[in-house]
Amino acid sequence: MKACLALACVFAATAQADELTLWHAYRGGEEQALEQATKAFTAQTGHTVTLLAVPYDAFSAKLSSAIPHGAGPDVFIFAHERVRQFVRLDMLATSTGKLDPSVYLPAAIDALEVDGQSYGYPLSLKCLALYVNDALVTKAPDTTAEFLAMAPRLSAADRNQFALAYEAGDFYYHAPILLGFQAPLFDAQGKASFDSPGMTHSLQFVRGLQDKGFMPQESSSALVKSLFNDGQAAMVISGPWFAGEIAEGLRYSVHPLPVVSETQEPMHPFLGVEAAFVSARSTKAAAANALAEFLARGEGARLRVTVGRQIPAETAAYERPEVAQDTFIQSFHRAAANARPTPNTLEMARLWEPMKLTLRAVLQGTAAAEDGGAVAARRYRALNREAPPETSPVPWLLALGAAVVGFVLWQSRKKKEKAPDLKKAIVWVAPAAVGVLVLVLIPFVVGLSLSVFHHDAGHYTFVGSANFTDILTSKGYRVTEPLSFWFTLAVTVLWTAVNVFLHVAVGLALALALKSPLLKLRGLFRVLLIVPWAVPNYITALMWKGLFHRQFGAINGLLHLLGVEPVSWFTHFSTSFAANVCTNTWLGFPFMMVVALGALQAIPQDLYEAAEVDGASKWTQFTRITLPLLKPAMLPAVVLGTVWTFNMFNVIYLVSGGDPGGATDILVSEAFRWAFQRNEQYGFAAAYSVLIFVVLLGWSAITKRLGAEKTA
Amino acid sequence: MPAVELKAIRKSFGDNAIVKGVDLAVNAGEFLVMVGPSGCGKTTLLRLVAGLEQADSGDIFFHGNKVNDVPPRDRDVGMVFQSYALYPHLSVRENLAFGVTLRKMPKAEVDQRVAEASRMLELDALLDRKPKALSGGQRQRVAIGRVLVRRPSLFLFDEPLSNLDTALRVQMRGELARLHQQLGVTMIYVTHDQVEAMTLATRVAVFNQGVLQQLGPPLELYHRPANTFVATFLGSPSMNLLPARREGAQLSGDGFTLRAPASLADGGEVQVGLRPEDLRLASSGPLSGTVVALERLGFDGFAFLKTAAGPVTARFENASVQVGDQVKVELLGEQVHVFSRDGAKALCHPEPKA
Known part of the structure; x- marks a missing residue:
């Protein structure tokens, strides 16, 4: 009896101590801090916590697929920008109520509020600040006027010496300047607003920095990092993460971004607030809420600051002696005072691409600063297509039903041979059939169905053929504009033709050279020439992207040695296209070379001797013997190469990135952008993919006929 | 003046001396058969005459003109290869016409020559076929026809019958002999088969290990072999x-x-x-x-x-x-x-x- 009682007590105790799961995307120090904090939580409350680190790229998708099905975590850590979307998908618990303004920084509270209700607990802040190399700058500039006054002394563009370096082509980095020039992000109706004097002034300001050589062109994060570490950039605009990339021993300090002298308005960086959210589907809501709040406050906050080097959202954290001494944390605290939470609205998500386009256009000189707003507004209108009118799917379903019935009837009319052993046949065919079904048929049908829907913020409406007619009639922009399907198709065809021609020409020339008996070290060359093929193509693409850099690329370096003006490769269609073609030719010729080499070696030597005696010159031998005999081997290779090149996403996306202004995008990269970079227009993107499929289907029909002619 | 004259020809491949100083004169209109066991240098000698190889030393004269540095296409020779070397992507007609079309001959004459050669070799019914649709003997005839159409002043044959079966070989031998009689052109013919040598040749040149052993009419070689090699090589x-x-x-x-x-x-x-x-x-x-x-x-x-x-x-x-x-x-x-x-x-x- 006593034993039973004891057992019951144990059960009661374990029932109280919950097992919680927490998902996050932290690495390094931040992850350690989180581990220590959860241990402290377990020690205090008895609830155990299981941590799961999810790769950042997959985090959002994993959350929004797991939580609604009850498979997600009890608590997860995410940035505040998605909070509105999470709320709409019913993923967040409402247990937070209203956050106490005396506990957290007001901006952090703002960030987590949706329609008067707070969600989650703010953990840390992320915003941009000014990193200053103390060896080069004695006093950080408080205003843009001060900055402009000291910039000439700190810059020498011919020696790659700059006063400032930051990722100027990224809207996240331009936003503080834009807001400092008092440009509104949204109009009175809450719609994105682009065409404003502030926009023009901010663009003029940035363009001026570049023109005067105060900052480098075409900055990337890697370039900013190396310039600052090499002492070639006196100041850098970046966030707290940048501290981890600074070389050891470099003396630097962090300051708030300067005040814009023209407007007397401080630059306002976007504030990102990371928060611990409680899942709406958590079965241990009370414990989960306790964990989230624990992480945000007190010991949790202390560990995250001291171990994880995070900028806390809790006001009390700054009063702690160890934090008060920490100039880095305090500097970001000061910088965050001017920051404004990134709006968590859908309209905000629609700002990024038009803004990025404008920034690139202005910095690369393809658009004037005054026209920047108009460029962005036009792009915005094109990207944020009005949803087509919803139509009734009934006629479509009827047509589909009729087609299926017709097909079945037609099949059943055909004379059927009875399979001798149907069961056995099914067993044999099943593995391949399942593979084809899962990997080909189902995605194909899903893509096809998706193309007749319009997607807007998680809701799909049936729109019939509207996506197709919009694409094919190029609705919203001229046919000659990069966003038009026909323009992109023309670019894609040109891209494919030029590439395949060069692949075959270079591959064949090298194969002939490798076959030459005069060549020494043939084996070595053969291996070297196949190497481009063996390197993963995205690595090659990134390498070439670097080679084509306007200021630091090796190609302009060579041109400079030859006394040629450096070329800004990605600002003109022709040069940008040429850069893509170079990269893809580098990637593509080894395949053709290998095929050609094999085919060449299969041509008997005595045919050439016979031709030689018959009176054929070397050139005649090549055109009358080599080429015709290569044809059977090369034709399938060319057909394959055509399809690969037609769909060569990596090179386009990584090398030119569609620059200038999407002109060098091909159909697949456009489809990708419509789906993932332009307001999640999945239906529209699916329609694009279906059209790509139709084009390639037509091409394969043509090549099939070519092949048939050959064998006839 | 001999149609072809070889003087002190030497040729090695790497360390392998294949032809070790050969002097040989071929008379105009003659059917000279070069015979010897495998590796005796006879094929190499033929390729030297065609210009497909360059001699290490020694000179080659055609009608008294030195041709050492003349490329094959300018030597006015026709060659039938052991493998036939027909162009697989061309029809029989195109194979036959290949050499003359390269020389920008008027189409009417090309057609006439092809017709003549195909009549002579009984190829009329096969003109539109590709080589892979032909039998061994037919391919052989096309290879010969290809030379015939060009009407070179020197015919070279490199073991042309070695890939044929016995019956076909006997038949082709007869056709070659008839052809030589008909055309009266100088022909140099390489074989390892002494029967071909004896039956076809005006004169036979016997080679062993890169050296000419004896040169003369077949029966003279048979009856008066210059050494035991020739004596044992000829006759079965x-x-x-x-x-x-x-x-x-x-x-x-x-x-x-x-x-x-x-x-x-x-x-x-x-x-x-x-x-x-x-x-x-x-x-x-x-x-x-x-x-x-x-x-x-x-x-x-x-x-x-x-x-x-x-x-x-x-x-x-x-x-x-x-x-x-x-x-x-x-x-x-x-x-x-x-x-x-x-x-x-x-x-x-x-x-x-x-």
Whole structure:
């Protein structure tokens, strides 16, 4: 009896101590801090916590697929920008109520509020600040006027010496300047607003920095990092993460971004607030809420600051002696005072691409600063297509039903041979059939169905053929504009033709050279020439992207040695296209070379001797013997190469990135952008993919006929 | 003036000396057959004449003009390859016309020449086929036709019949002989088959190990071989060679004694050459031995014997002979060839039988 009682007590105790799961995307120090904090939580409350680190790229998708099905975590850590979307998908618990303004920084509270209700607990802040190399700058500039006054002394563009370096082509980095020039992000109706004097002034300001050589062109994060570490950039605009990339021993300090002298308005960086959210589907809501709040406050906050080097959202954290001494944390605290939470609205998500386009256009000189707003507004209108009118799917379903019935009837009319052993046949065919079904048929049908829907913020409406007619009639922009399907198709065809021609020409020339008996070290060359093929193509693409850099690329370096003006490769269609073609030719010729080499070696030597005696010159031998005999081997290779090149996403996306202004995008990269970079227009993107499929289907029909002619 | 003249030609591939100093003159209108075992350098010599190889030293003249540095296409030669080397992507008609179309000949003449060649070689029905749809003999005829259409002043054949079956080979041999008679063009023909050499040639050049052994009309080579190599290479089965000594009016070796030819100079050690067709199994004769193998060609045939002096091949006309029999061999018509003991030189030849 006593034993039973004891057992019951144990059960009661374990029932109280919950097992919680927490998902996050932290690495390094931040992850350690989180581990220590959860241990402290377990020690205090008895609830155990299981941590799961999810790769950042997959985090959002994993959350929004797991939580609604009850498979997600009890608590997860995410940035505040998605909070509105999470709320709409019913993923967040409402247990937070209203956050106490005396506990957290007001901006952090703002960030987590949706329609008067707070969600989650703010953990840390992320915003941009000014990193200053103390060896080069004695006093950080408080205003843009001060900055402009000291910039000439700190810059020498011919020696790659700059006063400032930051990722100027990224809207996240331009936003503080834009807001400092008092440009509104949204109009009175809450719609994105682009065409404003502030926009023009901010663009003029940035363009001026570049023109005067105060900052480098075409900055990337890697370039900013190396310039600052090499002492070639006196100041850098970046966030707290940048501290981890600074070389050891470099003396630097962090300051708030300067005040814009023209407007007397401080630059306002976007504030990102990371928060611990409680899942709406958590079965241990009370414990989960306790964990989230624990992480945000007190010991949790202390560990995250001291171990994880995070900028806390809790006001009390700054009063702690160890934090008060920490100039880095305090500097970001000061910088965050001017920051404004990134709006968590859908309209905000629609700002990024038009803004990025404008920034690139202005910095690369393809658009004037005054026209920047108009460029962005036009792009915005094109990207944020009005949803087509919803139509009734009934006629479509009827047509589909009729087609299926017709097909079945037609099949059943055909004379059927009875399979001798149907069961056995099914067993044999099943593995391949399942593979084809899962990997080909189902995605194909899903893509096809998706193309007749319009997607807007998680809701799909049936729109019939509207996506197709919009694409094919190029609705919203001229046919000659990069966003038009026909323009992109023309670019894609040109891209494919030029590439395949060069692949075959270079591959064949090298194969002939490798076959030459005069060549020494043939084996070595053969291996070297196949190497481009063996390197993963995205690595090659990134390498070439670097080679084509306007200021630091090796190609302009060579041109400079030859006394040629450096070329800004990605600002003109022709040069940008040429850069893509170079990269893809580098990637593509080894395949053709290998095929050609094999085919060449299969041509008997005595045919050439016979031709030689018959009176054929070397050139005649090549055109009358080599080429015709290569044809059977090369034709399938060319057909394959055509399809690969037609769909060569990596090179386009990584090398030119569609620059200038999407002109060098091909159909697949456009489809990708419509789906993932332009307001999640999945239906529209699916329609694009279906059209790509139709084009390639037509091409394969043509090549099939070519092949048939050959064998006839 | 010879149509083709080779002077002191040498050619090596790496460390391998293939042709070791050959002098040879080919007369205009002649059908010269170069014959020898594999690796004797005959094919290399032909390719040197065609211009497909360059000689290490020595000169080649066509009608007195030095052609060492003339590329093959300007030498006005036609060559039939052992593998035929037909262009697989072209029809028979295009294969035949290939050489002349390259020379920008008017179409009417091209057609006329192709028609003529295909009539001569009975290719009319095959003109639109691709080479892979032809039999071996047909391909061979196309390869010859390709040369015919071009009408070069020199025809070169590189073992053209070696890939054909026996019956076809006999037939093609006849056609080649007829062709030579019809055209009267200079032809150089390489083979390892002594039957082709004997049946086709105006003159035969026998090669061994890169050196010309003997040059002359086929029957002269057969009846008066310059050394034991030529003697054994021509004729089937090979000539029997037995070591012997001259002792007065007699040639005697192990277990046999023959009458020495009167023309033979006095000397010591020699080799006696006896052609199998001049030897018969008989009840009595100068040689005796044991039958180790028989090659029956019907009623008669050849018997392979083991004698005290060495292996001997002899004809028989008696169907009852068995392996293992002890037999005697008689010599018909005193057909005795005598060579120096090292085989390098013929000392005397018999008068050919009538």
